[in-house]
Structures are given as structure tokens and as C-alpha cells.
Amino acid sequence: MLTLFFNAVVMSKKKVFLGILAFFVVIQLARPTRNEGTVPTATAISGLHTPSPQVYNALQKACFDCHSDHTNYPWYANIQPVGWWLNHHVEEGKEELNFSALAAYPAKKAANKLEEVTEAVTEHWMPMSSYTRMHPEAVLSEAETQAIASWAKTLQDSLNASK
Numbered sequence: 001m002l003t004l005f006f007n008a009v010v011m012s013k014k015k016v017f018l019g020i021l022a023f024f025v026v027i028q029l030a031r032p033t034r035n036e037g038t039v040p041t042a043t044a045i046s047g048l049h050t051p052s053p054q055v056y057n058a059l060q061k062a063c064f065d066c067h068s069d070h071t072n073y074p075w076y077a078n079i080q081p082v083g084w085w086l087n088h089h090v091e092e093g094k095e096e097l098n099f100s101a102l103a104a105y106p107a108k109k110a111a112n113k114l115e116e117v118t119e120a121v122t123e124h125w126m127p128m129s130s131y132t133r134m135h136p137e138a139v140l141s142e143a144e145t146q147a148i149a150s151w152a153k154t155l156q157d158s159l160n161a162s163k
């Protein structure tokens, strides 16, 4: 009687395990569309103003994964639900600010976004800590922070003057 009971428990555990396994296999099929645009962000920004290589490289390493049409995906983006979670961040980030679309924003909007870029880097709330934990190379040095801030301010002023 007791062995029957234990057998039943073992069997149901196996079933639960197989169920979970099947669930993970199935969700792997639902891959989010990759954020990989055709126009390089450098070209897109240069429609507005060409940043120096220092500024461009800093933006690329610290911001473009979430704020451009070009995400450089880590291997674990291929594993769901991690890929969905990353995709959600990219969509949310791009909705707020897309450097690849900066030149296409109305001047006032672009100027406002650039003002926020300055705040985001000087007040160190971007790139977010959940990202820098996985991408320590994305932490901006003081020189890079200042370079981005001064580029964004110059561009913001020239956009405001052109209005």
C-alpha cells in the first residue's frame, strides 16, 4: 500500500517535471522580432549632427542596445523568457528615445530628449543598473559622461535656436 502511494508520488513528480520541461521547450518557439534596423545609427544621427567618435562610441556601448534600431544581443537573448524580458526593455527604451530616429523627431522633441540625455548621464540613472550588472563595459567614465553631456547640450541649443 505504502509503496503504491510512493510510486504514485514519484510518477506525478515526473509528470510535473515533464510538463515544465515541455512548457520551456514550447516557449522557445515564440521568439520576439529582433531589433535590427537597416540604416546604421551613425548615418541616422549624422542627419542632425555628427558626434565625435568618442561620443558616438560611448553612446553605442552604453545606450544603443535599448535606444536605437540596433541591439547587440547577448547569447542568453535566445533563451525564453529572458528574450521576451530583454525585448520589453528595448521596446520601452526605444519608445522613450530612439537615437536612430533622433534626426526625424520634430526639433522641439529632439531638444527635449537631448536635455534628458544630459540629465540621464550626469545624474547616472542611465544606463540602468540592471543592465550594467550584465554589461560592466557600459559604465561610462567621467570623461565619456562629460563628452556626451556637452554634445547633447550643444545640439540641444542649436535645435532650440533653429526653432
Ligand code: HEC
Pocket: 059, 062, 063, 064, 065, 066, 067, 089, 090, 092, 093, 096, 097, 113, 116, 117, 120, 121, 126, 127, 128, 131
Ligand atoms: C537596458 C536598456 C537601456 C539602456 C542600456 C539605456 N536605457 Fe535609457 N531607458 C530605458 C528604458 C526602459 C526607459 C524608459 C523607462 C525608464 O525611464 O526607466 C529609458 C528612459 C530613458 C530616458 C528618458 C526619456 C524620456 O523622455 O523620459 C532617457 C533620456 C534615457 N533613457 C537615456 C539613456 C542614455 C543616454 C543611455 C546611455 C547612456 C541609456 N538611456 C541607456 C532603457 C535603457
